[in-house]
Amino acid sequence: MRQQPTSLFTDHYELTMLQASLRSGAAHRRSVFEAFSRRLPEGRRYGVVAGTGRVLEALERFRFSTEELDFLSDNAVVDDPTLEFLRDFRFSGSIHGYAEGELYFPHSPLLTVESTFAEACILETLILSILNHDSAIASAASRMVAAAHGRPCVEMGSRRTQEESAVAAARAAVIAGFSSTSNLEAGFRYGLPTVGTAAHSFTLLHDSERAAFEAQVASLGRDTTLLVDTYDVEEGVRTAVEVAGPELGAVRLDSGDLVDQARWVRVLLDDLGNHNTRIMVTSDLDEYAIAALQSAPVDAYGVGTSLVTGSGAPTASMVYKLVSRQDDSGEFVDVAKAAKNKASVGGRKQAVRRINERGRATAELVGVGFRPEADSNDRQLLVPLVLDGEVQPGFTGAEGVRRAAERHRASIQELPGVARKLQKGEPVIQTELITR
Amino acid sequence: MRQQPTSLFTDHYELTMLQASLRSGAAHRRSVFEAFSRRLPEGRRYGVVAGTGRVLEALERFRFSTEELDFLSDNAVVDDPTLEFLRDFRFSGSIHGYAEGELYFPHSPLLTVESTFAEACILETLILSILNHDSAIASAASRMVAAAHGRPCVEMGSRRTQEESAVAAARAAVIAGFSSTSNLEAGFRYGLPTVGTAAHSFTLLHDSERAAFEAQVASLGRDTTLLVDTYDVEEGVRTAVEVAGPELGAVRLDSGDLVDQARWVRVLLDDLGNHNTRIMVTSDLDEYAIAALQSAPVDAYGVGTSLVTGSGAPTASMVYKLVSRQDDSGEFVDVAKAAKNKASVGGRKQAVRRINERGRATAELVGVGFRPEADSNDRQLLVPLVLDGEVQPGFTGAEGVRRAAERHRASIQELPGVARKLQKGEPVIQTELITR
Known part of the structure; x- marks a missing residue:
């Protein structure tokens, strides 16, 4: 038995917000949360989505057993009605997202969680922890693989990062094109070749x-x-x-x-x-x-070191924002905060990568509240990961890593050659946020 | 059941070195390994030792069950005699080290592992992963606490680091003086106040x-x-x-x-x-x-972010080196590699912090192969953590964190005021490597 619950990889405020919204009744409003990043790490040309499979694996273990509930009760983190809600918790909503290994750009809607506020709210920290870490490592790894021009890169950084991060880093590196890892646990869990x-x-x-x-x-x-x-x-x-x-x-x-x-x-x-x-x-x-x-x-x-620390960018800057939710009449309302320097765009996003007739990516089209029109070469970027609580097959375990590595190889080949430049610069394609 | 084995948080080569040394017979030579860092992160005045308690917790779970052995066997990582050795493995040696929360400087002998080569060799990655991550976070956290001059600092960075790293980071932050954390799992495991x-x-x-x-x-x-x-x-x-x-x-x-x-x-x-x-x-x-x-x-x-990424130094640069081992006659021989820019000093180290009559630290004395003479104010820095395989009480769990935070407060107060400067500079006290 090697699997532990993931339900306390959660910030305290998520459960107190749950409590307050259960009491106000707003907890049951259907909601849409999106994970995205406002920017790439300074000077990077593209980012690599990684961790999606791990999010799904963690979601299946997001359960509150007596041990966790006793902790929350003994420390008065939440009240009894909230404990009751958590006792039987099992995510019943749907999640769409970029396939793991896919590239991302500023404002790419990487992961969209649709469920009640209650269910989506308490997944925030877990989802961001995984995506921010794993994507940072994969984004660095992809540049290293590009620099190596076909010579194999071996991941050997376990000793320079936390022991569980080391496993996640090995997995992310292989998704981004590394040939193997020194980390045995990563071999055990994900079937990665170890050397x-x-x-x-x-x-x-x-x-x-x-x-x-x-x-x-x-x-x-x-x-x-x-x-x-x-x-x-x-x-x-x-x-x-x-x-x-x-x-x-x-x-x-x-x-x-x-x-x-x-x-x-x-x-x-x-x-x-x-x-x-x-x-x-x-x-x-x-x-x-x-x-x-x-x-x-x-x-x-x-x-080693530079891989597991993201080569200067040890975390991605992804955030998880409520973009739409029901009102009392059941209608969906787009929402966004107006705070200075952190404003966001309300409304559920759909995304398409525009691909020209020579097979090159030319833009990231993000439709706000609708699906952008796509030509025959274009690729729809959001795929179903969880439908009505059911994790879709093919994204987790060794198969998930294998497919993510394939996705990454194919997506990288679509990018203009300038993407391989190591010098700082602008994202290699621009994101077009389209409102109707 | 929330505890998983830690035995595969290990680099592949440790087990193949074990195999080769079991065959050559050298595996049974008594050996001394030391963890230390050649330098502080650029411009830092001091480092903070953190993770020691987690090393001891992980050591108690460093076991190879059928699952791990089957993985190693199925993937031909090691041969049958090595599998037999691992089947009953339980660390039987001794470990001395700096108390958690203590400060360190270049070449401070943070952790000394004495056992057969076989037993010490396979702990390398696990020990370094924990110390390098946790010490990087605690070292950054300590500067933040100093900058806050008594105002409380709350750790809220879980979403910007891997989910298990988040727990370790919260723990390290509290050791370095943070008042609380948002991370519920850290509250659950270590009794940290959550907010x-x-x-x-x-x-x-x-x-x-x-x-x-x-x-x-x-x-x-x-x-x-x-x-x-x-x-x-x-x-x-x-x-x-x-x-x-x-x-x-x-x-x-x-x-x-x-x-x-x-x-x-x-x-x-x-x-x-x-x-x-x-x-x-x-x-x-x-x-x-x-x-x-x-x-x-x-x-x-x-x-948040800057804490869990070590504020520009996401990993410490600790290494784990064989410094002494028996020869065929049973005599101990000091050993060190001569490789360019990575040379090390052979021989088991002992360490004393020199404290003047006003209670201020003035030097880190490191005796190579002997214990430096200490005045009445001076502090011996190496304490017994594991004796003949028995983890000593008081270093793990919630008690370990509490004691480490106390140790940190006391050690920081000994430093000259310049230690609080945020500007880049030299280590606030110098390390004197003393050979006889």
Whole structure:
């Protein structure tokens, strides 16, 4: 039993708003909430939607058992009628959203929750936590994959982020095109391929670098990856080749000037006859370092810290806003706050990506209160994720990750080439908010 | 049942190194691993150790059940002898470390793990994930608390970080001096006080701002906090006072020029006779914004994004290194890698904070292989956390958080006043690595 309830990943105010609205009666008004972002992280050309599958997995575990209810009662968080409401809670509304792996732009309506206010209100924090984290990681990962131009990127950042974030980050990275992860729990939960090399401690544990390499090759085979920079890199490479022979899988370089080192290590490996031995580099890589290493004979990038911290943008800035709700007569009313610098646009949104005849994305069309007209090339972006409380198949677990990675590959190919630029700039396509 | 195993929060290579060292026999060498950081985040004056209690909680759940073993076997991560080793795994070594809440500086030996290589090696990722995340958050939180000079800071960042990170962040923030959190799960697990106000959606749900305030006050009492900036702030404040009367608890401002607004809202509240109604401000606050608001009549700060992302430093840079291990004769040998720009210092460290006669910290003394001489004012920094596999009492759960917060308060008071400066600078005390 590895699954815990998700119902307390919730801000205190959601349950007190629930209580107050149950009392006023407004809790039962049908409502539409939307998750979106007003902007991309500074200078990014596009964002990547990730976490959708995890939202659905978490929704299925959003239950209040006796333990949670006792906590809420003992601490007087909410009153008895509210506890009664939560006791049998099971989300019964519908959720549409961008498919996981899809790209997003400012004001893209990423996730639309339709239900009573009561049901939608208490999901706010959980939905935003997942989308904001996972999308930040996937957005950074996608740039790294683009910079690597087909060379594999391996996710190795678990140690630099919270232990559960590490699992989510590995999942988001693979959705955005990473080939594999070092995180075993991510392999366990989502079927991601896991890989590993060796640490300096393994070399230091043995009486010599040679003894360590011999131990590793004896146990893991000649196709293993040997870490060659614990002492002297040239000696490390020579010893590795002596121990493993021409079938040595790879060497890993983890320090120093990697561009220069990769070049002469490649020459040395070739001189020693190890033409098929690959070179993997690690050590605080980000998309810019990967781009700089493209001219070097590198076969794989191991990326850690900068991936799991979103390469300067550790969270997306998604918000979750009430945009429409019933009035006493049952009519839907568009609503929006007017607060300075945080104004939003009321009304339920529909979205289409405009695709030209050459298959290139040219605009994000967002209809306010209606579905924008779509040409034959255009793509409707909102897909049903939950219908009347039923999570739709194909979005969760290993299948969800696989499909999200496919979606991401296809959506990236639609973008104009400027999307691959690492320099800061404007979103690569503009969002057109259309009102009738 | 809310507890899941932690044994797969582990990088693939730890288990393959385990396999290779079991085969070479070196796995059984007694070893000393240390967690430390070579540097503070750029410009910070001190770091805050957090996560220690969570490491101990996670250690007690570091078990391989059939589910985990089947995964490792089905995916050929490790061989059968390694699976056998893991089947009965229970950490039997000892761990000493800085008490949670303590301050740290470059090369402070934060956590020392003594056991066989096999046992210590497979804890690397879990220990670093927890310490790197939690310490980054606590280090940022401590600066915010210092900037707030006694005004309460409330942690409200759950939506901007992964859902489990949110719980860890709330815990770390309270250790560093935050008064409370909005995160209910953090309240549930660690007994942290939880608080909440209301969202704009609650106002928009009702037919008018007045109807929303009436609903909130009817349900939550006059002492509640009303959010007054959904439409027009002045009208919002007037309506709030009309609805709740002089006993209105607080108003929350979440947009616009908060310094200016707080000033005239205070005047308005006083004019209306609401001298005891407090003003809470939120909206992308960080330590600099808090400092700028100190001149304004603000009663509490709600801090979100910048807290949970470490205010520019979302991860600490702690590493976990083998510093000493037995050789074949059973003698301990100090070890360290020589790799460029990542060299480390071999040998088990002991640490003392030098405190002068006025009670001020003046240096971090780190003895390599011996315990530095301590004067009567000085403090020994390493405390026993696990002895022969037994987690020592007082560090986990709610008690652990309470003690860590006390430790933090006491340690901060020892620092020279320059520690409170927000500008970038050098560590406020220097680390002296002492070899004999």
